[in-house]
Amino acid sequence: xxxxxxxxxxxxxxxxxxxxxxxxxxxxxxxxxxxxxxxxxxxxxxxxxxxxxxxxxxxxxxxxxxxxxxxxxxxxxxxxxxxxxxxxxxxxxxxxxxxxxxxxxxxxxxxxxxxxxxxxxxxxxxxxxxxxxxxxxxxxxxxxxxxxxxxxxxxxxxxxxxxxxxxxxxxxxxxxxxxxxxxxxxxxxxxxxxxxxxxxxxxxxxxxxxxx
Amino acid sequence: xxxxxxxxxxxxxxxxxxxxxxxxxxxxxxxxxxxxxxxxxxxxxxxxxxxxxxxxxxxxxxxxxxxxxxxxxxxxxxxxxxxxxxxxxxxxxxxxxxxxxxxxxxxxxxxxxxxxxxxxxxxxxxxxxxxxxxxxxxxxxxxxxxxxxxxxxxxxxxxxxxxxxxxxxxxxxxxxxxxxxxxxxxxxxxxxxxxxxxxxxxxxxxxxxxxx
DNA sequence: TGTACATCAGTGAACGCGCGTTCACTGATGTAC
DNA sequence: TGTACATCAGTGAACGCGCGTTCACTGATGTAC
Numbered sequence: 001x002x003x004x005x006x007x008x009x010x011x012x013x014x015x016x017x018x019x020x021x022x023x024x025x026x027x028x029x030x031x032x033x034x035x036x037x038x039x040x041x042x043x044x045x046x047x048x049x050x051x052x053x054x055x056x057x058x059x060x061x062x063x064x065x066x067x068x069x070x071x072x073x074x075x076x077x078x079x080x081x082x083x084x085x086x087x088x089x090x091x092x093x094x095x096x097x098x099x100x101x102x103x104x105x106x107x108x109x110x111x112x113x114x115x116x117x118x119x120x121x122x123x124x125x126x127x128x129x130x131x132x133x134x135x136x137x138x139x140x141x142x143x144x145x146x147x148x149x150x151x152x153x154x155x156x157x158x159x160x161x162x163x164x165x166x167x168x169x170x171x172x173x174x175x176x177x178x179x180x181x182x183x184x185x186x187x188x189x190x191x192x193x194x195x196x197x198x199x200x201x202x203x204x205x206x207x208x209x210x211x212x
Numbered sequence: 213x214x215x216x217x218x219x220x221x222x223x224x225x226x227x228x229x230x231x232x233x234x235x236x237x238x239x240x241x242x243x244x245x246x247x248x249x250x251x252x253x254x255x256x257x258x259x260x261x262x263x264x265x266x267x268x269x270x271x272x273x274x275x276x277x278x279x280x281x282x283x284x285x286x287x288x289x290x291x292x293x294x295x296x297x298x299x300x301x302x303x304x305x306x307x308x309x310x311x312x313x314x315x316x317x318x319x320x321x322x323x324x325x326x327x328x329x330x331x332x333x334x335x336x337x338x339x340x341x342x343x344x345x346x347x348x349x350x351x352x353x354x355x356x357x358x359x360x361x362x363x364x365x366x367x368x369x370x371x372x373x374x375x376x377x378x379x380x381x382x383x384x385x386x387x388x389x390x391x392x393x394x395x396x397x398x399x400x401x402x403x404x405x406x407x408x409x410x411x412x413x414x415x416x417x418x419x420x421x422x423x424x
Numbered sequence: 425t426g427t428a429c430a431t432c433a434g435t436g437a438a439c440g441c442g443c444g445t446t447c448a449c450t451g452a453t454g455t456a457c
Numbered sequence: 458t459g460t461a462c463a464t465c466a467g468t469g470a471a472c473g474c475g476c477g478t479t480c481a482c483t484g485a486t487g488t489a490c
Contacts, residue, residue: 005485006485006486006487010433013434031244034475036476044434045436047435047437048433048434048435050479051432055478056476108378109325112377112381113323114326116322116380120383123381127383131387154390154391157378158371158378159371161374163370165320165324165325165370165373166370169324169327169328169335169338169339182363182366190398217453218452218454221466222465246442257469258445258468258469259446259468260468
């Protein structure tokens with residue numbers, strides 16, 4: 001029944017609504033998820049929603065910000081640069097598990113086309129998070145902060161988003177699996193090229209000496 | 213006012229509804245577009261909708277099939293394989309024009325996350341079209357129908373979908389533009405590698421002879 | 425520390441609205457003779 | 458070829474339903490004294 005809660009309880013409830021909403025948005029889409037449905041899933045009645053948020057739009061923005069933060073944190077957890085960390089993350093995010101479980105999956109893949117039409121706050125939250133991801137992947141790819149590494153980071157993330165998006169859309173299971181395999185293969189190759197290009201003078205001059 | 217139409221008129225009206233729906237779905241999303249809205253945009257009242265389609269779901273499937281067909285046709289228009297046709301298409305579909313004009317843009321990018329949740333008919337239509345695109349791009353990339361060319365085709369299409377999706381989401385205009393530039397650059401590089409790998413024996417053996 | 429009161433998180437009914445869908449009706453088309 | 462009639466594309470009002478949002482109410486919390 002209705003009663004005032006402690007500030008700690010209130011803050012916890014607010015976080016629970018955001019987390020529940022994020023999962024529902026990723027599973028059934030933003031427009032496909034009602035405020036009452038979110039509140040029920042969070043164990044509350046729908047009427048209390050507006051004690052925490054001024055509108056559904058505000059919840060969308062906060063849920064997306066929360067999801068992007070989570071992915072940025074996950075990416076930051078393995079700070080060491082180099083091939084192992086990079087490939088491990090590619091393998092993880094392009095796995096069948098991440099394709100089949102939308103709750104643990106990427107918010108950009110799960111809500112992509114709706115985000116392009118979202119309001120300014122939501123797009124800004126997603127965009128900020130994505131820019132952080134670009135910087136993190138850039139550091140995985142290169143100790144030096146060169147422009148080519150940043151290009152590769154951007155291309156890597158784009159490719160991952162596209163491969164996972166298509167992998168979820170197709171009704172051909174073999175093709176769905178293979179799209180992920182191909183993306184993993186090609187992005188690993190990209191990394192090899194990067195490393196050959198990055199610690200260059202030694203290896204390249206060696207080859208040149210051999211060749212001449 | 214109400215009256216029976218000729219069979220030709222009826223067929224034309226049906227096509228007009230599908231075309232109008234496809235544009236509306238790409239612009240405002242599938243869930244974001246009402247049946248009445250589509251009919252009004254097609255110059256009709258909403259009541260007549262069910263003379264042409266048994267449900268909104270059926271219209272969604274037909275609109276997506278129509279859009280995919282259109283993109284398959286566009287891709288087929290330039291049948292000649294090789295670098296020029298490939299790069300020209302990449303440049304076109306990854307242009308700011310295609311990003312900013314959702315009506316002419318790709319249905320997979322515009323409806324991506326909604327398609328993953330769509331019914332079996334819709335997903336099948338999109339999937340079939342995409343498989344055709346993969347085959348067409350494979351032929352652009354290689355006269356021989358080898359597996360590596362098909363991998364490159366799949367990776368190319370994935371990357372294009374991802375780059376355009378993110379380019380539409382971000383609220384950072386410079387980043388939005390640059391994502392497309394990077395995708396174009398990296399995919400052009402992929403093509404160069406393909407060509408070096410494809411007509412190989414000559415060039416590669418030459419290098420080997422020099423090196424040894 | 426104890427008492428009195430304002431605050432406000434949460435409830436559940438209610439609001440207007442737009443959704444997908446149905447239906448009785450209209451009247452030119454296409455068909456049967 | 459001309460006449461009579463069934464067909465059915467399109468109209469516009471109406472349907473139940475679920476949406477986002479509002480509101481009067483409840484009662485433990487947090488505050489003022």
